Amino acid sequence: MFSDVMQLLLDMLKREVLDNCKQSMQYFWLLSSYAQMGTKACAHLFSKNCFHLLVSFLIGQSPPTTPTTEELQPRRWSSLQAREFGQLHMTLSTLVMHCDVSPYRTVAAGLHKLSKLHNALPESLLKMPEDVHSALYGADSVRYIREVALSCREIDSCDTVANVDMLVYCSFCNETFSLIILRQIMNLYVSIASNELKPIFDVLYQLLLLEDPLQLFRLRCVIDCYIDKERSLLLKGMLSVIKESHLTDSRRSYQCIKFLVNLASKCPVAKDYLMQTSSSWHWAVNWLRKQMTDHCWTPTTVLPASNEDFSRKSFQRTISAQDTLAEATALLTELENKDQLSYMDVSDLEVTEITEMESEETAVDEALEQTCEMASLATAVVHTTSKESVNVTKTIGLDEID
Secondary structure, three states, rough: OHHHHHHHHHHHHHOOOHHHHHHHHHHHHHHHEEEEEHHHHHHHHHHHOOOHHHHHHHHOOOOOOOOOOOHHOOOOOHHHHHOOHHHHHHHHHHHHHOOHHHOOOOOOOOOOHHHHHOOOOOOOOOOOOOOHHHHHHHOOOOHHHHHHHHHHOOHHHHHHHHHHHHHHHHHOOHHHHHHHHHHHHHHHHHHHOOHHHHHHHHHHHHHHHHOOOOHHHHHHHHEEEEEEOOOOOEEEEEHHHHHOOOOOOHHHHHHHHHHHHHHHHHHHHHHHHOOOHHHHHHHHHHHHHHHHHHHHOOOOOOOOHHHHHHOOOOOOOOOOHHHHHHHHHHHHHHHHHHHHHHHHHHHHHHHHHHHHHHHHHHHHHHHHHHHHHHHHHHHHHHHHHHHHHHHHHHHHHHHHOO
16 A cells, blocks of 8 residues: 555656646655655665656756766756755665665775764665666766756755765765766866855865775865866866966855865865975965955954855955965965975985085095005105115126126
8 A cells, every 4th residue: 555655656756746846845855754764665765766766857868978968968957946856865865875885886995984974874785776876877977966966055955964975975985976076066166156165165075085095086186187088178176276266256266275274174185185286375375365465444344254155256354264364374384394394304415415425535535645655655665675776786796896
């Protein structure tokens, strides 16, 4: 009986829900609540083809695509319509989290373990159905993951938690999935409005904190850039975005600096890598310092809390910006001190090498001097011996004459 009711509910996706998407929140809430009841409920939904039906509702049918056009396909739903789909995303994420993704990892985990998620993983995991594999790693992966990334700025933050857990769970030790979600997020932080960056950065923050053998690879892509030779694709890293946007969209540049400062304070690997980009980071900090100097207020002016509270593109001096500048300057000072110590170490090494070379030259000079002295002494001895031999010969000759 219950199975029949569930089938009737899922059949409504094909028409009734499709025609009334603005009133669909309660419908998807019902499916989400059932999926969160555990592994048996998820297995039942999989048996009813629920995952495939929900993904098809979200992204539509898969059109013919090529690697260079799949990310250019238009969305099925507008951003305004997609705001109603928070519970839909939660249902899909819950179903994915009940599947075993370990057989699809591209690198060995080694000693790394998946970090603690907001929602605990179930004790028993299901074998991944083909529909889920297609959505995560197959033909529909780019379109589905793009919807997940976009949803992070469209749906309520409480509904986003399940999406973040799912993205972290699938990114662990999986380079293919990591690249897909990073591409989507990197496209977003370059293109979307500055006042919509915060939820995107929240997701990216969790992905970059993920500790596994691919952590440095993800950091390198986001801080520097990512080049996809197969697709002839270049995605700009944050340091490039900071420099290119400082004139036309200074608020975007500031928020990228703030993101990197917060990341470096929580992630030692990110901090170490950022220190390797000293020239770019030095420029970014000096730019922010200049912005704070140029934007002056009278003492009676109350500073706003954060640039995230504004909708305009221009940077505003705020309390948060003052704190960010202080932390960025501290990081830069640490970097400069480290470089100075490295320079001193090199200088000490050079002095040591020069001293050793001078010692060797002195020893050679002394050896040469001793050799010359010995040669002179030998010459004098030979000369004296020769003179004495001549005198003896003369004496013998005189004796014979006598």
